[in-house]
Amino acid sequence: MFFILCGVANPGPTPEEKAAIAQKAAAKAEAKAESEEAKLAKNKAEEAADQEAERKKQEREQIAVKEAAAREQKDEQNAEGQQKAQTPEQWTVDNVVEHLNKLDALNGKGKFTDQYDFPSQIVKHDKSAHGKTNLRDAYVVQLSIVDSSDGSITNDETIKDMAFHIVQELHNHQKNIAFNISLVELHFPNTDNEYGAGGVNFIVGMNVVQEYFKKPRTSMVSVDKATGETVELQFDAASFYEWIEVHFTMPEDERVLAEDTAWTLISDKAKP
Structure with missing residues (x-):
């Protein structure tokens, strides 16, 4: 199948x-x-x-x-x-006043002014105006000073104090000053006169200043006129003024070098 x-x-x-x-x-x-x-x-x-x-x-x-x-x-x-x-910043002819202001050389008792015929400035030493000098490239520090209200400063002790502190600052910063100073001329103008005439002058040479600060005041003595006691001299306005009196010079003495000048109208020696 x-x-x-x-x-x-x-x-x-x-x-x-x-x-x-x-x-x-x-x-x-x-x-x-x-x-x-x-x-x-x-x-x-x-x-x-x-x-x-x-x-x-x-x-x-x-x-x-x-x-x-x-x-x-x-x-x-x-x-x-x-x-x-x-x-330290150098002191130049353009900034001396500025440095003195920073240091408060006037102790807040006055200020430098340019309002009168003798402005605060640094000028080149001129033999005809400032006398002979042995310094090369010398300058004169000219300062005009009034009180804080722009008035005249007539107090002798205030003038002495200001003069001392100004020259002290110039001496202390001498290494920073970029020019030779022959004279320091301080003028305290009569503000009642439009030209400042009739004020007080305080003129001192830098040699006089340097000699003053050269020796320690404690190594120098003087006799107190009132008590007769021997006293040490310090760096202050009183001893500096006494130094000016001891080394006082007359402006008409042409034998004196500018840097050796020591003169002020405060002294009786400056009066006729």
Whole structure:
């Protein structure tokens, strides 16, 4: 007996199956596309984060460079300031009055003025006006002084005190003075006169000043006229005025060098 085997033909996927397959493929493709897009977005985000990190790093480096430069500049300024503080400013013909004001050479009792015919200034030594001098390139310190209310200073003790403190400051800062001083001429103008005429003058040469400060006052003694006691001389207005009296010179004596002058209208020796 013969049997004939007959196969059943595969009818293939049904329309529903085809649709499901297509839908699945589409979903897979969509998922793949989304995955690629997410991956691309992730890469972009990472790249952006790296760029931001690099930007911040560069920004920090720039800030650090600026801060270092600022510190260096500040250190240089501090060093320069310390150097200036350690190096005294020079006294020139243009700033002597300014320095004397800073030092309060008048002790708050008066001020320098330019209102009258004898302004406060530093002038070149003139033989015809100031006498002979052995100093080269010499200058005269001319100062005109009034009280704090622009009035005349007539009290002798006040004048002596101001004269002492002015020459003391000039002596103390002599190393910083950029020129040779032959004379210090102090004028206390009569403010009732429009030209300041009729005031008091106090003129002293720098040699006289230097000799006064040369020896310690404690090594020098004098006799008190009132008590007869021996007293030590100190660096003060009284002893400086006494020094002027001892070394007093007359303006008409042409043998006296300007730097050796010691003269004031306060002294009885200056009166006829």
